[in-house]
Amino acid sequence: MSEHRPSASISPEFALLGFLAQRPAHGYDLHQRLVTELGEIWHIRLSQTYNILNRLETQGMITSRLQKQDKLPDRHIFELTPAGLKRFEDWLHTPTPCSVRAIRVEFTTRLYFARAGDPRLARELIAEQTRTVEQGIARIETALGRCSPDQAFNRLGLQLRIAQLRIILDWLKQCEVTLGLVEV
Amino acid sequence: MSEHRPSASISPEFALLGFLAQRPAHGYDLHQRLVTELGEIWHIRLSQTYNILNRLETQGMITSRLQKQDKLPDRHIFELTPAGLKRFEDWLHTPTPCSVRAIRVEFTTRLYFARAGDPRLARELIAEQTRTVEQGIARIETALGRCSPDQAFNRLGLQLRIAQLRIILDWLKQCEVTLGLVEV
DNA sequence: AGTATATAGTCACTCGGTGAGTATATCCGA
DNA sequence: TCGGATATACTCACCGAGTGACTATATACT
Numbered sequence: 001m002s003e004h005r006p007s008a009s010i011s012p013e014f015a016l017l018g019f020l021a022q023r024p025a026h027g028y029d030l031h032q033r034l035v036t037e038l039g040e041i042w043h044i045r046l047s048q049t050y051n052i053l054n055r056l057e058t059q060g061m062i063t064s065r066l067q068k069q070d071k072l073p074d075r076h077i078f079e080l081t082p083a084g085l086k087r088f089e090d091w092l093h094t095p096t097p098c099s100v101r102a103i104r105v106e107f108t109t110r111l112y113f114a115r116a117g118d119p120r121l122a123r124e125l126i127a128e129q130t131r132t133v134e135q136g137i138a139r140i141e142t143a144l145g146r147c148s149p150d151q152a153f154n155r156l157g158l159q160l161r162i163a164q165l166r167i168i169l170d171w172l173k174q175c176e177v178t179l180g181l182v183e184v
Numbered sequence: 185m186s187e188h189r190p191s192a193s194i195s196p197e198f199a200l201l202g203f204l205a206q207r208p209a210h211g212y213d214l215h216q217r218l219v220t221e222l223g224e225i226w227h228i229r230l231s232q233t234y235n236i237l238n239r240l241e242t243q244g245m246i247t248s249r250l251q252k253q254d255k256l257p258d259r260h261i262f263e264l265t266p267a268g269l270k271r272f273e274d275w276l277h278t279p280t281p282c283s284v285r286a287i288r289v290e291f292t293t294r295l296y297f298a299r300a301g302d303p304r305l306a307r308e309l310i311a312e313q314t315r316t317v318e319q320g321i322a323r324i325e326t327a328l329g330r331c332s333p334d335q336a337f338n339r340l341g342l343q344l345r346i347a348q349l350r351i352i353l354d355w356l357k358q359c360e361v362t363l364g365l366v367e368v
Numbered sequence: 369a370g371t372a373t374a375t376a377g378t379c380a381c382t383c384g385g386t387g388a389g390t391a392t393a394t395c396c397g398a
Numbered sequence: 399t400c401g402g403a404t405a406t407a408c409t410c411a412c413c414g415a416g417t418g419a420c421t422a423t424a425t426a427c428t
Contacts (some may be wrong), residue, residue, distance in 0.1 A: 009416090011384075028407050040327070048385055050408065055383080073304040075407065101285050104344050112337045116232045143224070150249045152362060154224035160288050160355045175340060193385090193414075193417055212376050234377065239414080261374065 010106045012042045013052045017080065017088040018113040020062060026075040028052050041108050053078060061087055090114075092121075095128050098136025100164045103129065115179055123181045130172050137165045194290045196226045197236045201264065201272040202297040204246060210259040211237050225292050237262060245271055272297075276305075279312050282320025284348045287313065299363055307365045314356050320348045 012034065019025060019033050031049040034161055053076075056062045061084035064076040080088070092114060096107040107129055115122040144158045176182045196218065203209060203217050215233040218226055237260075240246045245268035248260040264272070276298060280291040291313055299306040328342045360366045 009383075026407075028405095038337060038341075039333075040331070040335075041341040044384095045238060045386065046408080047387080047410085051385080078359070096293040100288075100348070102350075104284075108337055108344075108369090109342055151221075151224075153222060153292055156355075156359060156362060157222075157288060157292055158350070160292075160425095161356070163351045163355060164284070164288075164348050167351055168344070171340075171344045172345060174343070178336060178340060195415075210376075212374095228415095229417065230377080231379085231418080235414085235416080253376090 010102050011052070012044055012048075012057060012109075013110050014088060014091045014106075015042065015113075016049065016056070017061065017084055017091075018109070019111075020078055020080045020122050021085060021135070022116075022144055024077050024079040026067070026077050028075070030078070038109060038112060041105055056084065060084075092117075095132050098132050098139075098165065100161065100168065103133070103168055111175065111179075115181075119179075119181060122179065123176065126172050126176055126181070130169060133165050133168050133172070137162055137169075140165070194286050195236070196228055196293075197240060198272060198275045198290075199226065199297075200233065200236055200240070201245065201268055201275075202293070204262055204264045205269060205272050205297075206300075208261050208263040210251070210261050212259070214262070222293060222296060225289055237354050239270065244268075251344075276301075279309070279316050282316050282323075282349065284352065287317070287352055293316065295359065295363075299365075301365075302366060306363060307360065310356050310360055310365070314353060317349050317352050317356070320355075321346055324349070 015034055016030050017037060019030050025033075026114050027050050028046070030043075030053070031046050034049065036043065053062065053064075057064060057078070060081055062078045062080055067075045067077050069075065089105075092110060096102050096110065111122055111125060114125050140158055140162050144155060144162070146156060147155050149155070199218055199222060200214050209217075211234050212230070214237070215228075215230050218228065218233065235289050237246065237248075241248060241262070244265055246262045247265055248262050251259045251261050253259065276294060279348065280286050291309075295309060297304055298309050324342055324346050328339060330347070331339050331342060333339070
């Protein structure tokens, strides 16, 4: 079975699980909500949504039943299984690894569901993520120090990552304010 | 044949083509060069390198011949075909789409090969990429303007992207200086 | 004598992501 | 009123990214 979760993969599957944790829904509806609520963060096609739902079903994270409609096509109504709920809640409490893209996409999604459920959790996540990013910056700075001056492109790459992570620290503060999680 | 190049895909295949444009080489060596020259930019496994080489060969971008070694295992020596060289050179002159990760990874790689071949091209690429990023920022700012205030997470996502793209503008200037492409 | 590391790969697999195709219903303008 | 766009609700086949497990041999170190 080998548990193929490198934990680096960022996938909208948790957004789908999160929407299903709120209430059962069919694929088209889930896709709609993903687009309207987090459409500037995730850019996925309808067929990709169905791909993920199919996988989640074969993995036993969700179940489906068919709902007949007299005029429009039938729908598959999906529902979380206990395993699926656990998977979502575990994810909800796991900090995002210190990657620029992962934070923009996955962390923002996590924050979305955290705030919807419990604003205190959202504040904790931001604090925790801030620490993760600070450590990440320190680690990359070390790598930069070890990187010989003739490695110009490796150095440029590292410098860009550091600058982008610093921006993320500012942005995390901005999140707290924008979402009304702190008294200013 | 359908030409499946969404042009958004960022892949180390062009780095491999670029190294092969310099001289024929075998897979292990290509992987070594990728790691030492651009290892902070691309993080790929040896097996991934071979995957790409196999694909490039079936696509007719490279050819291989077997080189016997008496002690160590045999090697496949890869060489660019004219089609492969064209593909690489087309890529070398194509600006990277305005995505943070694509610029950090793909543009940096392009710059690496551009400078190795012709520093003037490197300077042009930076100028062109700067314009692309400026346009991208403007586009995202428009999207942000159209994004209603209750779309807090979509707005946060857009704001982060804008901030990161601004950093990239600074970084592009830094590239010019670091690589000695302008008289300061 | 045993262990780690470098050389040089192969293979099977999962997952991300796209495009094309299949239906039906409804709305809007010419 | 008729045709085209758009919304609903998917299915399917495919390509490509990326990983881990595996197979060998040579050399260096401990």
